[in-house]
Amino acid sequence: INFTCFEPLVKLTKDSGIKKFIFASSSSVYGIKSSPNVTEDSSLEPITDYSKYKVMCEDILLKNNTKEFSCTIIRPATVCGFSRRQRFDLVVNILTNLAYNKKEISVFGGNQLMPNINIHDMCRSYIHILNCETSLVNGEIFNVGYENQTVEKLARTVAECFPFKIKINKVSSDDNR
Numbered sequence: 001i002n003f004t005c006f007e008p009l010v011k012l013t014k015d016s017g018i019k020k021f022i023f024a025s026s027s028s029v030y031g032i033k034s035s036p037n038v039t040e041d042s043s044l045e046p047i048t049d050y051s052k053y054k055v056m057c058e059d060i061l062l063k064n065n066t067k068e069f070s071c072t073i074i075r076p077a078t079v080c081g082f083s084r085r086q087r088f089d090l091v092v093n094i095l096t097n098l099a100y101n102k103k104e105i106s107v108f109g110g111n112q113l114m115p116n117i118n119i120h121d122m123c124r125s126y127i128h129i130l131n132c133e134t135s136l137v138n139g140e141i142f143n144v145g146y147e148n149q150t151v152e153k154l155a156r157t158v159a160e161c162f163p164f165k166i167k168i169n170k171v172s173s174d175d176n177r
Helices: 006-015 049-063 091-102 119-131 151-160
Strands: 020-024 070-076 078-080 104-108 113-118 141-144 147-150 167-171
Touching (some): 020 119, 104 151
């Protein structure tokens, strides 16, 4: 549904005289990489339908980019932070939920890198692009993230936030992201 409506949305926005369009894509468009650092020039290898459709939307947006209709793509890391509709399927939230409710965190593997960004920092990136000189962001793609930490480090960081002891169990895993 996100893909089907995207091209009509872009055309409607462009025809309405909107000058800047920022698309929230995803860092998941890169797929699984052996390199710990992924740049905007890294190859796109989407794995899920979600990430495949994000790539297809990026292509549509860039085809519509002009001097008068400035298109910018942001590929955010996993956005975390408090929400009234909290998601419990994201790594930081899963770890926090386990720590709070079980006082124990199971880490599967632990060496997988998980890029994250706080919602406040994510919002600042949108505001920055809106306030930026158009020529600096027109047709550009930006990865936006805070830190690429291992799942084990994230678990330790979460555990340190509690006033009581959190046990961390490492479990072997074949997930090598």
